[in-house]
Amino acid sequence: MRRQVPLFITFFVGTLLIVSVFIPPMENLGEDFTLFFDIIAVFAFFLGGGNLLRVHLTKLYRKSPDWGFSVVTVVGFFLMLAAGLFKIGNPGDISASVTAEGSMFQTMFNNVVLPLQSTMYALLAFFIASASYRAFRAKNREATILLVAAFIILLGRTPFGMMLTAWIPDSWSVLQVPNLAIWIMNSPNLAGQRAILIGIGLGVVSMSLRIILGIERTYLGDDR
Amino acid sequence: MIPFEPIRLFAFGGFNVPIVISLLIIGGGMLWLLIRSLKAKEVDRRIVFVFIFAAVSAPLLFEITFDETATPIVKGVFEKIENMPERSRIVIAFDFDPAMAPEVQPMANAVIRHALAKNHRLIFISLWATGQALMDKTISEIIPAEFPQKQDGIDYVSLGYKAGNEGVLNVIVSNVKKMFPTDVNGVPLTDIAIFNGVRSMKDVDMVMAVGGGKPGPKEWVLFVGDAPGGPPVAVGVAAVVAPQMYPYYPKQVLGILGGIKGAAEYESELLHNYPRFAEQDTPGLRMMGPQTLAHVVIMAFIIFGNLAFFIGGRHKEKRL
Structure with a gap:
């Protein structure tokens, strides 16, 4: 029974949702199931928050290395949670948007979260530059093709690309760097991306059928 | 195909000394590295970091800007x-976080300005928890200051964030009120x-999906735009995501604003058609300076790396 009940639920819901797409009167069923999913997904927030606290409070209790960072995490978590739940400093009443301008939540978001996340992402520029220097070497034929394509795209995304190749006559304008960059995106990239997408699509259909029909059971903790 | 546009290094009347000095320093450094590479010497990564810092900060400090012309893939969105x-309803999806915001926020700003100037109505929505805060920030910064006559609920409305990823789209494509019984207020x-x-x-x-992660513009195309009778979808995405959107253009996607360049092209088109926005900040155009110089520096380092690689004879080494 431990196996048969989940397998039956999966088969029943999966089949129902597929059928609901093709039969208009059953369209609402698909919407309702999505709403049920949303309700279940809400509990993931509790699970996520609880897990974060468990991990960091354990680190604090054991005074593990770098426990100071855990203090920042836990304090930040509760501060944002309180600011959002009780809508501290919110210009409207309790029904107003949690992110209303002037609220403590929005102030902390604008002045702490926003600059910190932007800074972290901006650091990528340095690492990408360093990685490009080390990785883009014409070691073999494939690496050379990658290198040339990257070079054209990089140059094509700047005004210098056109400056360098503006002398090429209009009849050969496809050889101008920005147009070469567009060609790379529109032809080889497009072909590759579409092939990948079609492959993924077929894979998803195949895997979904295997799960609905009970052939694939690894999600039940069964490795057969 | 794409018209040649000159660099506006001397656009503000006469000789711009700080810009020329910055470029000379960067160029001189590059020359030194080229000579080192010709002697087959590798460059320390800290030197790479210094040059990237200089290439990004000099254009920001001295406002090195470049003229941009909208390419057809961007122009498609603008013309739509x-x-x-007038009074058409446009959904603007804010599916991004502060990390991605510097790249895609300029697109959202430009599209909002354009749509409101054309007297269209805007519906804001976010599938990312962090999107709602960015959305409210954008609304409060742009609309009251630049479009004081526009009213919440009549000219624009924010539905806020809703958890559920693609599930949300799956429902709103047939019933918005079921998923969003109220607005954000x-x-x-x-x-x-x-x-x-x-x-x-x-x-x-129309839907203008701005983002770059999952769920994001791609999901708007697949679940909303591709639904029978679905609205046309345009996307504004981070540069790394743009190649993934090309398979949907032009039949499933009106146009693609890819990265800072896409934003700069849209801003350029907006300024060209609406001179009233000349006083507003144009972060896309402003950030094309740092991006251009950073690209040039990265390309130079790729050349140096290959020079050192071949001159040093490392290409002959046997690899596993």
């Missing part, structure tokens, strides 16, 4: 908004003028 009848959708006659996403005139 330009040619739609708790006002029932039935009391909001902008939703009169709107049952589902099929009743809006």
Whole structure:
């Protein structure tokens, strides 16, 4: 029974949702199931928050290395949670948007979260530059093709690309760097991306059928 | 195909000394590295970091800007908004976080300005928890200051964030009120003028999905734009995501604003057609300076790396 009940639920819901797409009167069923999913997904927030606290409070209790960072995490978590739940400093009443301008939540978001996340992402520029220097070497034929394509795209995304190749006559304008960059995106990239997408699509259909029909059971903790 | 546009290094009257000095320092450094590479010496990564820092900060400090011209893939989005009848409803999706914001926020700003200038109505929505805060920030910074006559609920409305990823799109494509019974301020959708006659996403005139992660623009195309009777979808995405959107252009996607360059092209088109926005900040155009110089520096380092690699004879080494 431990196996048969989940397998039956999966088969029943999966089949129902597929059928609901093709039969208009059953369209609402698909919407309702999505709403049920949303309700279940809400509990993931509790699970996520609880897990974060468990991990960091354990680190604090054991005074593990770098426990100071855990203090920042836990304090930040509760501060944002309180600011959002009780809508501290919110210009409207309790029904107003949690992110209303002037609220403590929005102030902390604008002045702490926003600059910190932007800074972290901006650091990528340095690492990408360093990685490009080390990785883009014409070691073999494939690496050379990658290198040339990257070079054209990089140059094509700047005004210098056109400056360098503006002398090429209009009849050969496809050889101008920005147009070469567009060609790379529109032809080889497009072909590759579409092939990948079609492959993924077929894979998803195949895997979904295997799960609905009970052939694939690894999600039940069964490795057969 | 793409017209040649000169660099505006001397655009502000005469000789711009700081810019020329910055470029000379960067160029001189590059020359030194070239000579080192010709002697087959590798460059320390800290030197790479210093040059990237200089290449990014000099254009920001001295406002090195470049003229941009909208390419057809960007112009498609601009012309759609330009040619739609007044009071059309446009959904603007804020599916990004602060990390991605510097790249895609300029697109959202430019599209909002353009749509409101054309007297269209805007519906803001986010599938990312962090999107709602960015959305409210954008609304409060742009609309009251630049469009004081526009009213919440009549000309624009924010539905806020809803958890559920693609599931949310799956529902709103046939029934918006089922997933969003109220707007972000708790006002029932039935009391909001902008939703009169709107049952589902099929009743809006266009979707502008701005983002780059998952769920994001791609999901808007697959779940909303591709639904039978679904609205046309345009996307504004981070540069790394743009190649993934090309398979959908032009039949499933009106146009693609890819990275800072896409934003700069849209801003350029907006300024060209609406000179009233000349006083507003144009972060896309402003950030094309750092991006251009950073690209040039990265390309130079790729050349140096290969020079050192071949001159040093490392290409002959046997690899596993």
